[in-house]
Amino acid sequence: MKKTFLLIFVALLSFGIEAQVKTPQPSPSSKIEQVIGLTDVSVEYARPSMKGRTIFGNLVPFDKLWRTGANKNTQITFSDDVKVGGKELKKGSYAIFTKPGKENWEIIFYKDTDNWGTPREWDDAKVAAKTSVKATTIPVNVETFTIVFSDFTMDSAVMNFLWENTEAAVKIEVPAKETAMANIEKVMAGPSAGDHYQAAVFYKEVENYAKAKEHIDKAISMRKEPAFWYHRQQSLIYAKTGDKPGAIKAAKTSLSLAEKANNADYVKLNKDSLAEWGAK
Helix, strand or coil, X not given: CHHHHHHHHHHHHHHHHHCCCCCCCCCCEEEEEEXXXXXXXXXXXXXXXXXXXCCECCCXXXXXXXXXXXXXXXXXXXXXXXXXXXXXXXXXXXXXXXXXXXXXXXXXXXXXXXXXXXXXXXXXXHEEEEEEEEEEEXXXXXXXXXXXXXXXECCEEEEEEEEEEEEEEEXXXXXXXXXXXXXXXXXXXXXXXXXXXXXXXHHHHCCCXXXXXXXXXXXXXXXXXXXXXXXXXXXXXXXXXXXXXXXXXXXXXXXXXXXXXXXXXXXXHHHHHHHHCCCC
């Protein structure tokens, strides 16, 4: 009886720990995923509402650091290096902090993204980029704080911050033209050594050893610096085609390169294969 009561108590306790009441959030979370040119951009932020309050100059004081939303700081992520307001910004994730003013907003991209609100201690060394933009009065009231992208071109877009009757906008420039031209040149130049290597590994796995040999030979001939893992694959492929002398030669090359690179795993793999194939 005592054991049964204990089991029921533990079950009820577990239910109490796991159960969570869910209610609508006053500042709901939002995530925007946007492609600008060839660059992936995402923004995660919480969206407070006016609810009859005066926002700028009151709820959000002028010229004071603001999390640019509610709850956790707003975060933006870029897949490429970009420019924001003409300032260079490396690819990665950043918190967006702002200082809304009557006429201008200061927009700050901060390296530390893990803040509930604004940082307890501000560190200028963590400012990745900072720019100033005009604040514009718009003819309608935006009830809920909103971030949107607009004015797209091939290699830019504008990120707009809208709330109450105010808009601030910052231009984001991306390397779309450079990336596109580099992609075109790469495709026009044909497969790389790495492409042939991946094809060789694939064909070896599906047991099409003739194709695997064709691609691994091409990969090795195209590679500027010899690589022990390339020659390792070559030795295995040659062995599967029945070319034992070729397999031994490739394994010896791989072994020598692996020893120079101090890669103990490949040294052992090659020695084991050479022993298996009766190499002298």
